[in-house]
Amino acid sequence: MKTQVCVIGGGPAGLMLSHMLHQNGIDTVVLERQSKDKDYVLSRIRAGVLEHDAAQLLRDYGLGARMDKMGKVKDGTQILWRDKESHLIDVKKWTGKHMVAWGQTYITEDLYAARERDGGAVICEAKNVALHEVDSEAPFVTYQKDGRTERIDARYIAGCDGYHGPSRQAIPQHLRRSYERVYPFGWLGIMVEKPPLENFIYAYHSDGMAMAAQRNPQLSRYYAQAPVSDKIEDWSDDRF
């Protein structure tokens, strides 16, 4: 198979890139390791807070309708710092821009639907994806699907498969640059079937940081700082 751009990874970055390239007349094939269905890609719960520019990009590329109808516009973020009075950072007032509370799962759903509608090639459950001759004029990608090895020749390969995916590893060592900041703690996130608090809240407490965010009118997202060594079993509802 031949394409102009082979995109590795069918998360929001890979799908959005494929969608944008399509709208600019450029042909792509997206390779995703997991299944698309509700068991994996479409059920992966992550982001819920969209910065203004990310929301605007979706609108600019025809993907903002559901977000603008069902997402919640947020003008600022509340900061709680130990026993000090709470403080609202009025982002709208100071930058003229707002944020939107809108779940990443919905964005991914809309992106898959758009690629399907436009006849885009998105190949899910592509196993053992490997990049070859990436620093040549004729790079190619191989993968396995249904027991067969396939090959895609591309003018460009776009690695949208995250830190642990094969793309980063395929960049020759002398060209690869990593920018990384490692924090000495983790954060535990939970979803709660309760109407969310009015504002996004970032809090600092003697036990560490916490955050209150939201997904939709009936679903709240909370985070609390936790030691990286903790397991989910260490966190009862009461402790949270």
Ligand SMILES: Cc1cc2nc3c(=O)[nH]c(=O)nc-3n(C[C@H](O)[C@H](O)[C@H](O)COP(=O)(O)OP(=O)(O)OC[C@H]3O[C@@H](n4cnc5c(N)ncnc54)[C@H](O)[C@@H]3O)c2cc1C
């Ligand atoms: C708990 C949590 C909360 C977050 N909250 C926010 C938020 O509120 N706002 C915000 O803006 N961001 C948030 N983020 C960050 C946001 O989720 C990520 O920036 C976003 O998912 C990155 O998208 P991506 O497409 O680059 O990577 P991913 O979503 O990781 O997608 C990468 C894709 O590549 C695929 N892949 C990996 N390896 C291979 C392989 N070998 N072959 C083929 N495919 C492969 C994966 O299966 C995956 O589908 C949050 C992240 C987490 C974890």
